[in-house]
Amino acid sequence: MINQTPTSPAPQFSDDFTWGVATSAYQIEGAAAVDGRGPSIWDTFTHTDGKIIDGSNGDDACDHYHRYAEDVENLVTLNVNAYRFSVSWSRVQPDGYGAWNEKGFDFYSRLLDKLAEKNIAAHLTLYHWDLPQGLQDQGGWLNRETASHFAAYAAEIARRFGSRLASIATHNEPWCTANLGYGNGQFAPGVIDPVAALQVSHHLLLSHGLAMTAMRALNTPAKLGIVLNQWTAVPATDSPADVAEAKWEYARSVQWFMDPIFKGAYPQLALDRMDQGLFTVLENDLSIIHQPLDFLGVNYYVRAFVSTDNPPKKPEGKLGFTDMGWEIYPQGLSDLLLALHQEYQEFNLPPIYITENGMASADKVEDAKIDDQIRIDYLRRHLAAVAFAIEQGVDIRGYFYWSLMDNFEWNSGYAKRFGLIYVDYDTQQRTMKESAFWYRDFIDAQRRP
Ligand code: IFM
Numbered sequence: 001m002i003n004q005t006p007t008s009p010a011p012q013f014s015d016d017f018t019w020g021v022a023t024s025a026y027q028i029e030g031a032a033a034v035d036g037r038g039p040s041i042w043d044t045f046t047h048t049d050g051k052i053i054d055g056s057n058g059d060d061a062c063d064h065y066h067r068y069a070e071d072v073e074n075l076v077t078l079n080v081n082a083y084r085f086s087v088s089w090s091r092v093q094p095d096g097y098g099a100w101n102e103k104g105f106d107f108y109s110r111l112l113d114k115l116a117e118k119n120i121a122a123h124l125t126l127y128h129w130d131l132p133q134g135l136q137d138q139g140g141w142l143n144r145e146t147a148s149h150f151a152a153y154a155a156e157i158a159r160r161f162g163s164r165l166a167s168i169a170t171h172n173e174p175w176c177t178a179n180l181g182y183g184n185g186q187f188a189p190g191v192i193d194p195v196a197a198l199q200v201s202h203h204l205l206l207s208h209g210l211a212m213t214a215m216r217a218l219n220t221p222a223k224l225g226i227v228l229n230q231w232t233a234v235p236a237t238d239s240p241a242d243v244a245e246a247k248w249e250y251a252r253s254v255q256w257f258m259d260p261i262f263k264g265a266y267p268q269l270a271l272d273r274m275d276q277g278l279f280t281v282l283e284n285d286l287s288i289i290h291q292p293l294d295f296l297g298v299n300y301y302v303r304a305f306v307s308t309d310n311p312p313k314k315p316e317g318k319l320g321f322t323d324m325g326w327e328i329y330p331q332g333l334s335d336l337l338l339a340l341h342q343e344y345q346e347f348n349l350p351p352i353y354i355t356e357n358g359m360a361s362a363d364k365v366e367d368a369k370i371d372d373q374i375r376i377d378y379l380r381r382h383l384a385a386v387a388f389a390i391e392q393g394v395d396i397r398g399y400f401y402w403s404l405m406d407n408f409e410w411n412s413g414y415a416k417r418f419g420l421i422y423v424d425y426d427t428q429q430r431t432m433k434e435s436a437f438w439y440r441d442f443i444d445a446q447r448r449p
């Protein structure tokens with residue numbers, strides 16, 4: 001078991017370990033209608049009454065579009081050697097099909113230049129939830145054609161930028177796109193239809209496969225993969241009902257995306273509990289989805305604590321809960337990594353990057369300082385969990401904290417702060433939190449002989 005006490009000796013990672021922070025386009029860029037960017041489903045959603053808790057939107061966000069140079073300087077201060085960001089599809093192709101927008105590409109080119117100048121490896125995500133509204137108007141991810149448009153967009157990004165990128169991930173957390181975007185409607189486009197969510201999850205996987213094929217055909221030097229949000233599913237009690245429910249939860253969330261990619265089939269346990277007639281999978285789809293990856297991105301925030309009681313049992317939360325109400329449970333990260341290793345190693349599991357891990361806390365500026373000890377403790381414990389998994393033989397190559405700076409937290413608006421850097425949204429001033437200094441020093445200590 002890992003020693004989760006904060007006083008345990010700091011783990012030592014290899015010299016070539018990737019240390020990074022992550023962001024996504026809609027959450028930080030702002031400049032929503034600047035230089036020809038087309039609207040995305042998140043523009044539409046945030047401008048619909050009642051969808052975002054604090055009534056806010058990403059029109060300005062962190063104004064990263066104009067302040068990217070300062071933000072890259074902050075990456076340098078943080079000591080990271082990698083930066084994970086996403087491209088706003090509608091910035092580079094306003095409708096999601098048809099004409100490209102050169103000014104949009106120019107922005108990402110400027111960002112890549114700046115990162116290269118500072119020797120920071122660029123890890124690009126193609127789709128972090130912001131579908132061009134033009135494609136939503138044609139049915140969005142429920143329309144199979146969207147997968148082909150996505151592959152064309154992927155190829156264009158790889159063709160233009162592939163040689164300047166360390167990696168390209170097709171999707172970020174397709175589970176969220178399907179289940180929150182189309183299942184419970186909490187995210188854009190706000191559809192509440194679990195059957196549609198199932199079809200969307202398949203089209204997302206199909207689009208991943210088509211994009212991989214298109215980018216491989218270009219021989220892009222960037223490493224290619226996908227980023228999945230994952231968790232272990234822990235039964236609340238030993239009762240057969242809770243144990244069965246936990247297995248089902250793991251099958252429908254984690255294995256639902258992992259199995260088609262690595263095994264070429266949807267998990268039988270999940271299929272057994274759903275009406276297979278509900279979604280359409282064409283004959284070659286699974287062979288398109290099932291192709292080798294150069295890396296797997298794992299985003300970990302919380303375990304699933306599964307109970308059949310009504311209301312469901314809650315975990316004790318010995319280490320507390322984040323400002324999102326998510327249990328702080330670092331052991332879940334090592335448990336998850338070991339479970340993935342065990343199940344998928346024989347199915348060509350590639351090197352893993354922890355592409356997101358982080359917490360929201362109710363940070364306050366006091367005497368020009370943000371003393372977020374809770375985040376330091378969170379980081380320390382989760383890094384210990386990563387180190388433990390590496391010791392156990394899991395091939396993990398990097399860790400990206402979510403997020404570089406506070407930003408637009410989807411339907412929670414600006415109320416939830418995940419950043420290492422505090423953002424004052426009135427002035428756009430960035431201030432390093434104590435956790436930023438801690439992360440900087442931790443990374444520095446890893447590089448010492
Ligand atoms: O902010 C999100 C991010 O966009 C995707 N993963 C989870 C984060 C925290 O909720």
